[in-house]
Amino acid sequence: MRVVFVLPNFSRKLSGGKKVIFEYSNYLDSHNNKVSIFYPFSLYAGFLKKVRIPVFLQYFVFCLAVILLKNNWFKLNRGVKVRAIYDIKDRYFKNEDKIIATAVQTAGPVAALKISADKYYFIQDYENWEFSDEFVCNTYSLGMTNIVISDWLKKIVDKYSRKESIKVVDGIDTNIFKVTKAIGQREEHTIVFQYRSAKHKGAEFAFKAISSLQNKYSDLKVYCISREERPNNLPSSCIYLRNLTSMDVARVNNKARIFLCSTVDEGFGLPGLEAMACGCAVVSTEYRGAKEYAINGYNSLLSHVNDYKELADNIETLFHNKELESILSNNGVKTASEKSIQYSAELFEEVLKTR
Structure with a gap:
């Protein structure tokens, strides 16, 4: 399968949600899938957007940062492709089989893509910190296959989803996280x-x-x-x-x-x-x-x-x-x-x- 995860922003900060996505990316890559991670500049809200330089230069620096810092705190497999895109539009998606929205900001644009790939919405929280409850809940009804990580999220999502969501509970790397000292x-x-x-x-x-x-x-x-x-x-x-x-x-x-x-x-x-x-x-x-x-x-x-x-x-x-x-x-x-x-x-x- 050719799989693309569309993340909402690029950041050097540790995030449990991103960590899970990266773990899944490595797993899928190691099981003979072609995996890419896309960061859309249009959703980026970091310091570059506050600097008074032309937008094309902002985008250039953004692309450079994605390339240089992609393994800053999590080691991705060499086969996992990380790419900056300007926005979530069809021109960036060619032969993908599976496209996965990973946040409330990415759900609408991914659902609107006209390509024939299967579309999924990976929901790891009820993301109403910057958006209204109505906006968040509307993203659950876009027709994509909704994947949730907990029972309480499933109950909320299924109230609005066109079809029942699928629960995949987050996991941890038990080869790393284990008892080494009683x-x-x-x-x-x-x-x-x-x-x-x-x-x-x-x-x-x-x-x-x-x-x-x-x-x-x-x-x-x-x-x-x-x-x-x-x-x-x-x-x-x-x-x-x-x-x-x-x-x-x-x-x-x-x-x-x-x-x-x-x-x-x-x-x-x-x-x-x-x-x-x-x-x-x-x-x-x-x-x-x-x-x-x-x-x-x-x-x-x-x-x-x-x-x-x-x-x-x-x-x-x-x-x-x-x-x-x-x-x-x-x-x-x-x-x-x-x-x-x-x-x-x-x-x-x-x-x-x-x-």
């Missing part, structure tokens, strides 16, 4: 969490929880993983780690006893599942995406969204209850072992072949 051998009072400044990631609640804990535990050590600049309000107990590879993230996860997640809302939440695979005891808010794999009292401790005090209390519970910490860790490893990227990629390819 939780009992890790330092006391150690936490890892991943910082994002976007409002729906809820970083302010993680910071408040950490600040309350560091007043009680002088040896508190918090590994803060991010692709962004260090925030000014970072608690003093945090060790800021920027631009880590997946291997590096796995190593850091294996240093911490607890993974903290304060997300308000998200489609799935890969970092929590990756942390489970590394043996961390997960303390998270009960946002919709987490419920796809996190079960309170079995493999995690879940708190109400926006409640930093409950997050801090759950962390303290594990600080003082090593038996519960061990139970959550062991069950988390079991949960993660059943959600490998290999299985998800196989299912994704099967959908492309049969739908």
Whole structure:
């Protein structure tokens, strides 16, 4: 098959959604498919659009950046072609068999293409951050084959889709994310969490929880993983780690006893599942995406969204209850072992072949 993923923008920042797309691209390429990733300049909203230079020069620099930085934080197979295009128009799509829209911005233009290729809409979240609910929901009714990653998304999408959506749950690379150091051998009072400044990631609640804990535990050590600049309000107990590879993230996860997640809302939440695979005891808010794999009292401790005090209390519970910490860790490893990227990629390819 000749497969094209159409992404909404080009960015050097780590994104769980993009990571899944890149994993699927590598898998499809390694299974004798021709895979391309297109970045349309027309949807780019970065600094180039703010520079006072002619549009053709902006586009030239954009194309150059896509070529030079395509493997900045994720290693794509050599066979996966990455290309900048000016806009999502038929002239850029020649002999493709499958075209996959990957975001709300790309859905309409991909659906409007006149070529005969099969069209898919890979939906990894309810993307109403910059668009109205009406606009987002209308993209589900464009007639493409909708692929979703969670049960809660499926319920929403199927209200508007012309045909039932197909669920392909996100997976993780269990060859990278695994236990290399038993939780009992890790330092006391150690936490890892991943910082994002976007409002729906809820970083302010993680910071408040950490600040309350560091007043009680002088040896508190918090590994803060991010692709962004260090925030000014970072608690003093945090060790800021920027631009880590997946291997590096796995190593850091294996240093911490607890993974903290304060997300308000998200489609799935890969970092929590990756942390489970590394043996961390997960303390998270009960946002919709987490419920796809996190079960309170079995493999995690879940708190109400926006409640930093409950997050801090759950962390303290594990600080003082090593038996519960061990139970959550062991069950988390079991949960993660059943959600490998290999299985998800196989299912994704099967959908492309049969739908």
